Amino acid sequence: MRVLLAGPGAIVVTLALLAGMPLWLPGGAAGIDNLAFPLVLAPLIWALLFFHACLDRSIARVAFVAAALLLIHAGMVAPRLLSSPVAAKAVR
Amino acid sequence: MIHLDRPETKAMVALHGWSGILLGLLLYAVVLTGTAAVFAHEIGAWSAGHVATRSAFAQPIDATLRRLTAATPPRYREAVNLFEIGDHGLGAFYHRHELNAKGVPTESGIYYQVDNAGSIQRTVAGDSDDLFGPRNDDALSAFLVDTHVRLHVPNPWGLLLTGILGLAMLVAAISGLLIHRHLFKDIFTLRRRANAVLAHRDKHSVAGTWSLPFAFVLAFTGSFFSFYGTVGVPVVAMAAFGGDVEALTKAVFGSPRTPDPRPVPTGNMDRISADAIRRTGEVPTFMAIENFGRADAQVTSYHNPTMGSLEPVALLYSGADASFIRAKPNVGAVPSAGGTLVGIMGPLHFGTFAGLLSKAIWFGLGFAICYVTYTGMRLWVVRRVGEARTFAWLERVLSVVAFGLPFALVVASAAFLVTMPLGTAVYWTTAAFLIASCAALIAGVVATSNAFLIWLLVGATGGVMVSLPLLRLVVAGGPGWSEAISTGQPIIALLDVAFSATGLWLCRDCFLSWPLVTCVTPPFFHPAKA
Numbered sequence: 001m002r003v004l005l006a007g008p009g010a011i012v013v014t015l016a017l018l019a020g021m022p023l024w025l026p027g028g029a030a031g032i033d034n035l036a037f038p039l040v041l042a043p044l045i046w047a048l049l050f051f052h053a054c055l056d057r058s059i060a061r062v063a064f065v066a067a068a069l070l071l072i073h074a075g076m077v078a079p080r081l082l083s084s085p086v087a088a089k090a091v092r
Numbered sequence: 093m094i095h096l097d098r099p100e101t102k103a104m105v106a107l108h109g110w111s112g113i114l115l116g117l118l119l120y121a122v123v124l125t126g127t128a129a130v131f132a133h134e135i136g137a138w139s140a141g142h143v144a145t146r147s148a149f150a151q152p153i154d155a156t157l158r159r160l161t162a163a164t165p166p167r168y169r170e171a172v173n174l175f176e177i178g179d180h181g182l183g184a185f186y187h188r189h190e191l192n193a194k195g196v197p198t199e200s201g202i203y204y205q206v207d208n209a210g211s212i213q214r215t216v217a218g219d220s221d222d223l224f225g226p227r228n229d230d231a232l233s234a235f236l237v238d239t240h241v242r243l244h245v246p247n248p249w250g251l252l253l254t255g256i257l258g259l260a261m262l263v264a265a266i267s268g269l270l271i272h273r274h275l276f277k278d279i280f281t282l283r284r285r286a287n288a289v290l291a292h293r294d295k296h297s298v299a300g301t302w303s304l305p306f307a308f309v310l311a312f313t314g315s316f317f318s319f320y321g322t323v324g325v326p327v328v329a330m331a332a333f334g335g336d337v338e339a340l341t342k343a344v345f346g347s348p349r350t351p352d353p354r355p356v357p358t359g360n361m362d363r364i365s366a367d368a369i370r371r372t373g374e375v376p377t378f379m380a381i382e383n384f385g386r387a388d389a390q391v392t393s394y395h396n397p398t399m400g401s402l403e404p405v406a407l408l409y410s411g412a413d414a415s416f417i418r419a420k421p422n423v424g425a426v427p428s429a430g431g432t433l434v435g436i437m438g439p440l441h442f443g444t445f446a447g448l449l450s451k452a453i454w455f456g457l458g459f460a461i462c463y464v465t466y467t468g469m470r471l472w473v474v475r476r477v478g479e480a481r482t483f484a485w486l487e488r489v490l491s492v493v494a495f496g497l498p499f500a501l502v503v504a505s506a507a508f509l510v511t512m513p514l515g516t517a518v519y520w521t522t523a524a525f526l527i528a529s530c531a532a533l534i535a536g537v538v539a540t541s542n543a544f545l546i547w548l549l550v551g552a553t554g555g556v557m558v559s560l561p562l563l564r565l566v567v568a569g570g571p572g573w574s575e576a577i578s579t580g581q582p583i584i585a586l587l588d589v590a591f592s593a594t595g596l597w598l599c600r601d602c603f604l605s606w607p608l609v610t611c612v613t614p615p616f617f618h619p620a621k622a
Binding site for chain 2: 015018019020021023028029030031032033034035036037038039040042043044046047050051055057077080081
């Protein structure tokens with residue numbers, strides 16, 4: 001379980017954060033901070049999730065944190081994907 | 093110092109070892125070629141014998157550009173990229189933005205290669221994905237950079253691979269920090285009189301601890317560069333721009349302005365480049381003209397960070413009348429935290445923020461990381477070599493990669509110097525690297541002992557290194573020291589000295605250690621088993 005959370009789990013949650021963070025981060029002075037921060041910090045986010053999965057003795061807590069981050073960010077991204085022209089085209 | 097309990101420390105030690113041993117050999121190759129690539133520009137000047145005294149941007153380019161514009165079909169005059177190539181020559185890429193067959197944004201157009209005197213050397217038409225390969229005069233530096241960036245694996249897989257290696261390095265660096273019980277004490281602990289394994293572990297620990305912040309920065313920025321275009325941009329574009337990568341690129345890098353498509357001749361580019369050099373004190377590394385030939389044309393001049401700063405400089409000019417508009421961040425229309433963060437990634441990774449000094453420090457620290465990667469893997473293997481026959485072979489493989497790679501790199505350099513005058517350097521630089529790698533592999537199989545294998549590879553590397561300055565002078569017809577220094581290229585003489593001195597030092601080391609190689613367990617080459 002721990003291996004799954006540290007391996008594929010950390011990658012999937014990082015991708016969800018990468019996609020979801022631009023939607024809630026402030027744009028800043030140039031209106032690009034919400035895009036730049038997730039792009040730059042992605043390797044560190046992955047490392048944090050990876051080491052959390054390796055070091056936290058409570059596997060339930062690791063799973064809870066990963067699941068919460070995944071659900072919140074995937075939940076924010078999903079409606080946009082479904083309503084985007086590309087997705088709409090695919091649906092049609 | 094972070095204090096972990098025993099089970100967590102044990103987990104971190106295992107993680108540190110396995111992250112190194114699983115990807116360490118590839119990581120070593122990426123870091124070693126990256127260390128050499130810090131001086132890619134200087135190696136390019138040394139190997140091709142660059143003696144032009146003035147940058148392409150420091151001399152008139154406007155007349156050349158007008159000539160190239162007249163020769164370019166109008167459909168490719170949407171935008172122009174200008175950059176230096178070869179011996180202060182000018183690369184001019186007239187292009188338009190379009191989608192390729194896969195629906196991915198690309199730039200299609202004509203790439204002119206102009207020499208320092210303004211004569212067109214070569215004209216190539218095609219997509220930006222195919223146009224900018226190695227040339228005969230920069231095959232060696234391009235080979236180094238390509239090995240470092242993607243290990244010659246086709247994109248996007250090559251970038252993904254080096255990105256994963258960057259993450260492995262990040263794991264090794266962080267776990268290395270966490271397993272230190274006495275970090276500050278360990279920085280200065282070198283027990284020279286302890287047994288061989290302990291002494292080697294001390295050296296690994298000291299080199300690793302000192303280079304830890306650098307390893308962290310390199311791993312972080314390196315994986316950022318690898319994943320930026322392959323994963324990051326598509327995912328962010330999908331979520332925030334409905335999959336429109338071009339819209340994301342415009343939002344991040346574009347300069348918002350009111351469109352004005354009226355045809356207007358471009359202003360004097362000499363005036364722009366002279367003004368940019370006056371304002372920054374440096375020649376541009378790159379110039380981009382957007383909406384070329386229109387009233388809303390804009391010219392952006394990109395420069396390395398100025399002394400004391402980490403952020404690169406970009407200046408914006410009106411393309412129509414060549415007037416200065418404003419200094420702009422490399423990323424975003426106005427200064428912002430996100431723009432600064434993206435902007436400093438390059439200088440932090442390439443060490444280009446303080447000229448040769450920062451490059452030399454980056455080179456030294458990169459070499460330290462190579463040492464740490466090699467000694468780390470060696471300690472792991474030597475500790476287990478008595479347990480199974482596989483580990484003895486792993487020790488041999490480690491030696492082939494660790495000492496065979498530098499050997500193959502210097503052989504590739506020698507091949508470049510021999511074949512550049514014949515115009516076949518692009519092929520033979522890579523071919524010679526592969527042939528030398530095969531030779532190292534065969535030596536790894538047939539060598540009577542691991543110590544002899546290392547002795548052989550180190551000696552051969554030293555021998556080839558000593559010959560490099562001679563090959564450059566005699567075979568490649570490169571400039572002598574006085575000519576190089578008088579034309580402002582003292583780096584040519586410096587690299588000659590560096591190669592000769594390192595080569596002689598390696599040869600001397602081999603000569604002195606020959607009696608030891610014949611022993612069963614020579615102290616330098618063959619650490620004692622635990």
